[in-house]
Amino acid sequence: MIDILLHPPDAPTRILDAAAAIVQARGVSGLTLEAAARDAGVSKGGLLYHFASKEALLDAMLRRLADFMEREYEACVAAQPPGPGRVARANLDWGFGEGELSCNERHDMAGAVFRAAFHHDPALLDPIRAVIARMRRDSAGDGLSPGAGDAISAACDGMFMARMFRLYTPTTDERAAMRRALERLMEPSP
Amino acid sequence: MIDILLHPPDAPTRILDAAAAIVQARGVSGLTLEAAARDAGVSKGGLLYHFASKEALLDAMLRRLADFMEREYEACVAAQPPGPGRVARANLDWGFGEGELSCNERHDMAGAVFRAAFHHDPALLDPIRAVIARMRRDSAGDGLSPGAGDAISAACDGMFMARMFRLYTPTTDERAAMRRALERLMEPSP
């Protein structure tokens, strides 16, 4: 914290933060260069000095998100004891856990950035796609019966989408029941 | 087909179709009133005669989508033999089937309309939310162990999202394996 106070974030970081916050609060259409610049405490010219176009800004936002996702994924995996189903357990913790790693405002912001980038150009999602491909490769070597790992991560994706678009909000009990159901998939096939 | 040729769709239907096709082909930002009108073979004024604003157009698009979703859901359920897990089996058929009901261009168009509406105003998704709520009520009385039905439909949602955002495309074998894995959740709890 002292470090943060002594070393306030530089302009590019502030711009990225402000842009992400705007998208989360006011939606994709609320993200304009002027608004992002103002909220970051720089002028529009200053923003364009760091990010030459709106696309460049969104690209940087998404790359940062992909990096963050990958680190979070690695942390979830590292927190699980080794052995079969390690990746699946990490996925369940990410999608159904109650701690700071799951379903909080950070996920909302990730969803908002995600939608904003796709809105502008679907190709901007490529860094995210690379992370997902890596996760799927890991999942394939997770030692579970075929399809179990994919099914678990698809269910986590579904929960993510439901929250991102505010489709429904399961109760804590329902979430726990879903998790227990999915954990059955990690048992060896009968 | 003869009927279609003899009774060409009226202007509102053509406009709705054209708008959906534009969103699918050129993205949310490609949907302008001018473009929708042109593709539907009417002028911009003609479009605004039927849909007083862009929001009204999107609202009509989404209501039509919700109606379609509900009818499709009912058809999927009706196609399943009665008994426990009927709704879950319908969901699996919808999300993992190979027939005309699953994962084709119609789903892509649904996703595009969905994103367009959310982009303009998240409240426009309310008709879809109502359909989902109804499906979840049905699922709760499906006679499966707690969480199983929700987990299955969440996995189907995840597949839908993966396709909507082109995140990854599992092979036919992988999809079949996922389905078999999820079908294990319909067996009674051990």
Add this chain to the structure above:
DNA sequence: CTTGACATACCGTCCGGCCGGTATAGCTAC
């Protein structure tokens, strides 16, 4: 002659991007 179903022309706004300017820091020559 009225009304429904459009067409045409236009307006105001908003937004992305460009440009000219500027303060500051660092470096170099003398």
Add this chain to the structure above:
DNA sequence: GTAGCTATACCGGCCGGACGGTATGTCAAG
């Protein structure tokens, strides 16, 4: 050490185009 040069990191204003929406005209059917 200081005058001059250059690069960095911005500021503020402007422009052009696109887009949503309006106002008005048209015209066939009943």
